Amino acid sequence: MNILILCNKSPYPAKEGGPIAMNMIVEGLINSGHRVRILAMNTNKYSIKLTDIPSEYKEKTRIELVYVDLSFRPVNAFLNLFTGRSYHVERFISDAYADKLTKILKEEEFDIIQFEMTFMSPYLDLVRRNSKAKTVLRAHNIEHLIWERIMETTTNPLKKVYLRHLARTLKEHELSVMNDFDGVAAITKNDADFFIQAGCRVPITDIPFGINLSRFHDLPQDTKNITLFSIGSMNWIPNQEGIRWFLDKVWPDVTKQHPFLKYIIAGREMPSWLTESHYPNVKIAGEVEDALKFIHEHSIMIVPLFSGSGIRIKIIEGMACGKTIISTTVGAEGIHYRNLENILIADKPVDFMKMISACMNDKEFFSRIGKNARELIKKEYDRDLIIQKLLGFYQKIGSRL
Numbered sequence: 142m143n144i145l146i147l148c149n150k151s152p153y154p155a156k157e158g159g160p161i162a163m164n165m166i167v168e169g170l171i172n173s174g175h176r177v178r179i180l181a182m183n184t185n186k187y188s189i190k191l192t193d194i195p196s197e198y199k200e201k202t203r204i205e206l207v208y209v210d211l212s213f214r215p216v217n218a219f220l221n222l223f224t225g226r227s228y229h230v231e232r233f234i235s236d237a238y239a240d241k242l243t244k245i246l247k248e249e250e251f252d253i254i255q256f257e258m259t260f261m262s263p264y265l266d267l268v269r270r271n272s273k274a275k276t277v278l279r280a281h282n283i284e285h286l287i288w289e290r291i292m293e294t295t296t297n298p299l300k301k302v303y304l305r306h307l308a309r310t311l312k313e314h315e316l317s318v319m320n321d322f323d324g325v326a327a328i329t330k331n332d333a334d335f336f337i338q339a340g341c342r343v344p345i346t347d348i349p350f351g352i353n354l355s356r357f358h359d360l361p362q363d364t365k366n367i368t369l370f371s372i373g374s375m376n377w378i379p380n381q382e383g384i385r386w387f388l389d390k391v392w393p394d395v396t397k398q399h400p401f402l403k404y405i406i407a408g409r410e411m412p413s414w415l416t417e418s419h420y421p422n423v424k425i426a427g428e429v430e431d432a433l434k435f436i437h438e439h440s441i442m443i444v445p446l447f448s449g450s451g452i453r454i455k456i457i458e459g460m461a462c463g464k465t466i467i468s469t470t471v472g473a474e475g476i477h478y479r480n481l482e483n484i485l486i487a488d489k490p491v492d493f494m495k496m497i498s499a500c501m502n503d504k505e506f507f508s509r510i511g512k513n514a515r516e517l518i519k520k521e522y523d524r525d526l527i528i529q530k531l532l533g534f535y536q537k538i539g540s541r542l
Contacts, residue, residue, distance in 0.1 A: 288304060
């Protein structure tokens with residue numbers, strides 16, 4: 142098959158959740174013998190240089206980048222209050238991107254055109270006019286649910302009103318457009334079930350994030366020098382909110398009971414409130430060159446998320462490395478885990494404290510959780526198996542292929 146993938150950011154370099162998830166699909170399809178072409182947005186929020194992409198990757202993906210300015214514009218945001226349209230989605234509408242897409246569709250025929258995230262849906266009509274390809278919405282999250290959860294935790298009344306508007310209009314768009322595609326590939330079964338209950342009438346499946354396990358070494362846990370760590374893009378509001386909550390609500394009690402325990406936080410675009418903070422035994426590592434190396438160097442992954450949707454890729458990667466994960470219920474959504482067997486779930490400060498102490502005081506328990514986590518990834522999140530499921534879905538929606 143010949144597959145065109147439309148991305149709101151470049152899959153390369155695969156250093157954060159969205160690009161990692163997109164690149165998994167790209168490389169999996171290519172390794173399965175299919176042709177892939179990528180048209181990605183290159184934005185002020187996630188900018189790369191085409192010259193920094195290895196020639197081998199450019200050759201096998203035929204990737205092209207189009208600059209789109211996603212800067213927040215107060216006037217446009219205010220006027221959007223009176224339109225009923227989603228401001229989140231409108232920011233991704235670009236004449237330059239549309240022109241490039243039109244050119245590609247006139248140059249080449251595709252069997253499948255995959256839209257990575259709802260934000261790419263404004264280009265669906267253009268695709269319909271210029272191609273006979275079957276269209277798939279790759280839903281990385283239930284996007285409006287993220288903003289509903291952020292709105293619920295916001296205390297500023299004016300900000301709450303505006304966030305409610307953003308969540309409502311995004312929900313209306315997300316649920317109205319899903320039936321315009323030939324199929325929907327949700328990233329978790331929970332998300333797929335949500336779309337079905339919300340009225341999805343087109344074929345839908347769950348295609349979770351998968352990994353090439355050979356890249357993830359199963360190293361023995363260091364039970365003597367235990368450290369806590371978190372890693373994730375800090376320009377994503379749920380990550381910032383979760384880390385702030387953990388540092389303010391949990392960390393003071395942790396340092397009292399375990400005064401020598403260290404907590405290392407890594408990720409791109411660290412906010413000033415964090416880099417200039419002075420929490421005891423906390424190190425801000427910033428963006429790390431090698432995320433897997435960072436994960437292997439530390440012990441217990443902390444994922445204190447209270448908003449968000451989809452699946453946390455860093456949890457999957459941490460599990461693949463045999464790490465013990467302590468996460469909120471929201472953070473672990475979409476993963477087929479068993480609490481106290483292959484992950485530790487905590488939603489309150491006292492629960493986080495109990496789980497951390499359990500790992501510190503019972504090294505056998507701590508090691509067993511990590512070992513079981515890796516076994517879960519082996520069984521359910523192998524990339525090649527997931528790609529075969531996606532290809533089967535392509536065949537289902539395009540039986541003429």
